[in-house]
Amino acid sequence: MFEEVPAEMSEMRSPTRRRERVAAAPVAPVLADRLRAHGLRPTRQRVDLLHVLQAKGDRHVSAEVVYDEALRSGVSVSLATVYNTLKQFTEAGLLAELAVSGAKSFFDTRVDRHHHFYVEGEGAMIDLDLDDVRIERLPEPPAGMEVVGYDVVVRLRRKA
Amino acid sequence: MFEEVPAEMSEMRSPTRRRERVAAAPVAPVLADRLRAHGLRPTRQRVDLLHVLQAKGDRHVSAEVVYDEALRSGVSVSLATVYNTLKQFTEAGLLAELAVSGAKSFFDTRVDRHHHFYVEGEGAMIDLDLDDVRIERLPEPPAGMEVVGYDVVVRLRRKA
């Protein structure tokens, strides 16, 4: 391994919690609307997965974690569908793909502009509000290009 | 695919160029010293791969690209050794691992502190001198942590 990366990056998994089939929960209509608003048909799996993703607030997840949590909460999906759905959600703007070093994909449930702390040696990422970082000087883009935005990763080390 | 990522990120491959066995070239002793200075035994493969990596100036490569270039320039290595060697080089500080979105590892031959442009849709990264970006305000690290540094990625889009 090039680096130890925890299954879920920014928090420990909280104790298992039994839950009704999410699709039947009262939040479902809201989720369905959110999906429609992003051009996605609100199928059972998409609603369920969106619910799983949102159930714990902002976080950084891998496909496997989402799959595990889905099963754990009684949602029936295949791993392939989780992968495909995360990809669709990302294309639709419901998720953002995180740039991390290593060979595994991570997704950020928070899609508004923000930055990150990165804890070295643990691979954990922590959200950083936009206001906590400010860039003073932005470089000139190469000819024919325009600047879309910038991402800052502040690297941390645990004090001895 | 989540995103098209070119085999080599920051430049197109230049036309194939026949070359002597690198280990026999006059640069070898220098490379060997560099390896020793970083605590690595200068084996033939390590010298050869270091030469391949440095042959084109600073760049962002994947294991596969390094492997291809090695074969193309007459260097005999196995893909497994390329992977292992890139990992060792990274640990030894001869390379830096790049944080990119996606499921593949990329390495930066430039190890001094610098930032990057990232061209959306092409996955290309372009080096940015440290002076071209300046951060005005750095956030307070969480308790028990200290800030080691920060990386900035300026995202670009090709103008229409």
Place this chain on the structure above:
DNA sequence: ATCATTGCAAACGTTTTGCATTACA
């Protein structure tokens, strides 16, 4: 001579795909 390094092939974990089935609109 000794011990690190290598090569190879096989194992592994992650992600994608093909195709028959299901379910939304």
Place this chain on the structure above:
DNA sequence: TGTAATGCAAAACGTTTGCAATGAT
């Protein structure tokens, strides 16, 4: 009903590992 989405298993990648052979000091 027509079409998009799903499940599954299998394939396709990217990466690592085990072990015997090789090479550096």
